[in-house]
Amino acid sequence: MSDENGMRTHLGGHLRENGMLLALLAIVAFFAVLLQxxxxxxxxxxxxxxxxxxLQNGHVIILALGMLLVIVAGHIDLSVGSVAAFTGAVSAWLIVTLGWPVWAAVPATLLVGAAIGAAQGYWVAWWRIPSFIVTLAGMMVFRGATMWMLGGQNIGPFPREFQFMANGYLPDLTGIGKPHGLTLILASAAIILLVSLGLKARVRDAKFGITPEPMGFFVFRMVVITAAIGFVGWQLASFRGFPIVMLILVVLTVIYAFFTENTVAGRRIYALGGNEKATKLSGIRTERMVFLCFVNMGVLAALAGMLVTARLNSATPKAGTGFELDAIASVFIGGAAMAGGSGKIVGVVIGALIMGVMNMGMSMMSLGIDYQQMIKGAVLLAAVWFDIYNKQKRG
Amino acid sequence: MTSSSSLLEMRNIGKSFPGVRALDQVNLSVAPGEIHAICGENGAGKSTLMKVLSGVYPAGSYDGEIHYDGATASFRSIRDSEAKGIIIIHQELALVPLLSIAENMFLGNEVANRGVISWPEAWAKTAALLQKVGLRESPQTPVEKLGVGKQQLIEIAKALAKDVRLLILDEPTAALQENDSAKLLDLMLELKAQGVTQIIISHKLNEIRRVADRVTVIRDGSTVSTMTRDEITEDRIIRDMVGRDMANRYPHREPQIGEVLMEVRDWNVTHPEQPRQVIRDAGFTVRRGEIVGIAGLMGSGRTELAMSLFGRSYGREIRGAVTIKGERADLSTVPAAIAAGLAYVTEDRKHLGLILDEPIAKNVSLANLRGIAERGVLSRGREAQVAEGYRQAMRIRTPTVFQQVGNLSGGNQQKVVLSKWLFTEPDVLILDEPTRGIDVGAKYEIYNIMNELAAQGRGVVMISSEMPELLGMCDRICVMNEGRIIGELPKAEASQEAIMAMILRDGTSEEDVTNGERVA
Structure with a gap:
């Protein structure tokens, strides 16, 4: 196979992942130039x-992580917006009304989320009621439950520690202050880690005879990632440092990326999404995996609900409206297939960032919400069309 | 043969896909009114050739020329070729199960006046067409209520409704039972008498012998030979298909049979939805190093027996006892069955056996992920090694184990499924139609693998609808009928006649019993 040929097949195979990253950079550049x-x-x-x-899109990324697992398993969860609102209200009731300490209220709320996920997952997994229907019901039930719980009013304000989760920044343990030393250390560590993991993967690929990514691409990708993290790290360091939300996001992304690609349980979810009957006949309890995907989704919805409540400093009956659509759109922009069985965590995070950057950029251009919605819809369609077009061309 | 006497003349057809030359220098000429068979291993290019002919690959996307009915043909879509009377019936039938026969018959071509369908007329026309293909069903019957054989006939009737001149049947009998196959072949001969030219793609050499006037063999994307009726012999076709002589279709084995590995007793299974018992008091044994065949007609309960044994994957109210290696085995769930040392290789590898979008490596590890993991964390390296080991041992023809399974030929897919189950280290393997839909060369390799498994001291249960295969491979054949195992024949006594006689005699006695009950 000639070099040029190798490059082309590689591009074909990885167009999606690299294309997503480039699309994100292009959109950022587009807004930067336009606003300038x-x-x-x-x-x-x-x-x-x-x-x-x-800070403003953290909840979408968190929901999208859970939504990816649900969609990979071949299902959908329309209830996450309502569940986020309900769990936000639960946290408000525990902390503000009952006066629970934050350290007790947060895990308790996560448990409520898990219970809600379990309740929905039960019907989907064992009774085989289509998830669209179960979670559509959940969407209505928990919106209603939120209103009932809040009695049509907002509950707030919250103690400092709770708000800190959504608005706070990491203290600079290095004592430099400006620029924020810890942020720079974290950014450098991330760059070193990503590059060394990339190199390690190349060595592994070569060992097992996987055609490696052409060196040029690899270097280019590493340069882009290094530059992006370096830039973000420097900018944050020269401002107030590392937001707590970002720490939560990075930790969750790493955990979920590892879980989906390197664990037995993660592999089982992909397998069941790819062919449930074959997976079941291979000795995997597919019902249990589906159930656990929904439990996980419930926990993440509760986390997202608390973050939004903490950021707004009040639980409101209308919170979380439309979150499910943002999360689902991020997953599909990120390259997951509606039929299940495919999609990557990194893709989903980039998908969510693309949505977030567009929201922010268009708002700063003072584009009306009407146009924003239309453009976001078009981007979703275009991303998925690009996928399918690309697949057809290769097939 | 010159083009003037041919209905169809394909000359020097070539077709490339990225990285693959699928067809190269294919020549095919079909005379009016003949039945022309096309033979070739899976992946030889038969289906691609038919797609070129029917316009699925539009004119211009392939090399060479097609002359049809005295003119150069350049079809740009299936519509173009259908307009000229060329109709393909694919292996996977294109009927809508919930619609009636009449609705299916005129789908896309409705008997309508300004968009309003005239049902009485449609039913009358349908009835006439059904009569032509010898099917006695009401036009209003939903297609899902019919068996595959009858659905096949409806496809043919549908083709007749479109004034077919060249009918192409892609492996029409692959899913059919013997008597349905025979009916279909008779119909083909009848259509021939009415002047319909036909092309049949088939793996079944005895059928080709029966209906074909000429045979063209394709190997590796090129035409190897075309033979006339009196030249057709199975040996020659096989030789041309695989490019070598196949002295013996079943590899030789010296059976070394040991102690009883698995024993099934009084196995009873009820249908999952209907209150009907599917398996009744079935029992059989498998010994170490033995290949046991299960013969029976379609619907006799062979697959149901196997799947109900394998972790109750079929049916309900399952009763019976199984011992493996002398101990009572818990087969209540699939994981338990795997742990007990049982493996079931499905007859439906695309739907029940493989994840087609995933690479070989991930399919091989699926039933034993713990075998490539440590404390729940997968080792990709170990996975690749395991898969690579099976790729070499099984001779799976693909450059790497990272190839998507969906891109492999049937034979190679079957080897992937076998690899998956061998990685679970089973004592007993139940192979359900292990050679269905795979070509002659690959079949031989699967037989070799089976012999190897027996030689390793495992027990092999082979379910097959092809009796010669059972006779050629098995040490002992259990005969099933209506959910019961009605008898057992050692290799020395087994023959097609003996098996059929057993089934037929069982059928009559069964009837006597029911009659007796009615009288009483």
Whole structure:
């Protein structure tokens, strides 16, 4: 196989992953240039915006992580917005009304989320009621439950520690202060870790005869990732440092990426999404895996619900409206298949960031919510069309 | 033969896909009114050739010329070729199960006036067509209520409704039982008498002998030979298909049979939905190093017996006892059955055996993920090693184990399924139609693998609808009928006649009993 041929087949196979990253960068660049060219130029890439991107979209990424597992298993969860609102209300009731300490209320709320996920997963997994129907019911039930719980009013304000989860920044343990030393250390560590993991994977691939990514691509990808993390790290360090939300996101992303690609349980979920009958006949308890995917989704919905409640500093009956759609859109923009069995955590996070960057960029251009919705819809369709077009061309 | 006397003349057809030359220099000429068979191993290019002919691959996307009915044909879609009377019936039938026969018959071509369907007319026309293909069913019967054989006839009737001139049947009898196959072949001969030219793609050499006027053999994307009726012999076709002589279709084995490995007693299974007993008091034994065949007609309960044994994957109210290696085995769930040393290789590998979108490596490890993991964390390296080991041992023809299973030929897919089950280290393997839909060369390799498994001291149960295969491979054949194992024949006494006689005699006595009950 010639070099050029190798490159082409590689591009074909990995167009999606690399394309997503490039699309995100292109969209960022697009807004940066456009906002700079306005009458009153705005710096899109200023530290405040970067921090806000994560603070304001953290809940979407968290929901999308859980949604990926549900979708990979061949299901869907429409209830996450309502569940997030309900668990937000539960946390408010525990902390504000009952006066529970935050350290007790947070795990208790996560448990409530798990119980809700279990209740829905039970019907989907063992009674085989289509998840669309079960979670549509859940969407209505928990929206109603939220209103009932809050009695049509907002509950707040919360103690400092609870808000800190959503608005806080890591203290600078190095004592430098400005720039924020810890942030720089974390960014450097992330770069070193990613590059060394990449190199390790190449060595492993070569050992088992997997055609490795052409060196040029690998170097290019590493340079792009290093530059992006370095830039974000520096900007954050020169501002207020590392947001707590971002820490939660990074830790969850790493855990879920590892879980989906390197564990027995993760593999079973992909297998059952790829062919449930074959997986069941291979001795895997598929019902239990589906059930656990929904339990996991419930826990993450509760986490997202608390983050949003903490950020707004109040639990409201209307919280979480439309979250499910943002999460589902992120998963599909991120390259998962509706039929199940495929999709990657990294893709989903990039998908969610693309949505977040577009939300922020369009708002800063003072584009109306009407246009924003239309454009986001078009981007979702375009991303999935690109997938299918690409597949057909290769098939 | 010159083009003037041919209905169809395909010359020097070539077709490339990225990285593969699927067809190269294929020549095919079909005379009006003949039945022309096309033979070739899976992946030889038969289906690709038919797609070129029917316009699925539009004119311009392939090399060479097609002359049809005295003119150069350049079909751009199936519509174009259908308009000229060329109709393909694919292996996977294209009927809508919930719609009636009449609705299916005129789907896309409705008997309608300004969009309003005239049902009485449609039913009358359907009835006439059904009569032509010898099917006695009401036009209003939903297609899902019919067996595969009858559905096949409906496809043919559908083709007749479109004024077919060249009918192409892609492995029409692959899913049919012998008597349905025979009916279909008779119908083909009848259509021939009415002047319909036909092309049949088939693996079954005895059928080709029966209906074909000429045979064209394709190997590795090129035409190897075309033979006329009196030249057709199975040996020659096989030789041309695989490119070598096949002195013996079943590899030789010196059986070394040991102690009883698995014993099934009084096995009873009820249908999952209907209040009907599917398996009744079935029992059999498998010894170490033995290949035991299970023969029986379709619907006799062979697959149901196997799947109900394998972790109760079929049926309900399952009763009976199984001992493996002298101990009572718990087969209540699939994981328990695997742990007890049982493996079931399904007859339906695409739907029940494989994840087609995943690579070989991930399919091989699926039934024993713990075998490549430590404390729940997978080792990709170990997975690749395991799969690579099986790729070499089984001779799975693919450059790497990272190839998607869906891209492999039937024979190679079957080897992947076998690898998956061998990785669970089973004592007893139940192979359900292990050679269905795979070509002659690959069949031989599967037989070799089976012999190897027996030689390793495992017990092998082979379910098959092809009696010659059972006779050629098994040390002992259990005969099933209507959910019971009605008898057992050692290799020396087994013959097609003996098995059929057993089944037929069982059928009559069964009837006597029911009659007796009625009288009483």
């Amino acid at each position: 060219m306005q009458d009153r130029p705005v710096n899109f890439l200023q530290p405040l915006n970067i921090a806000n991107l994560f």
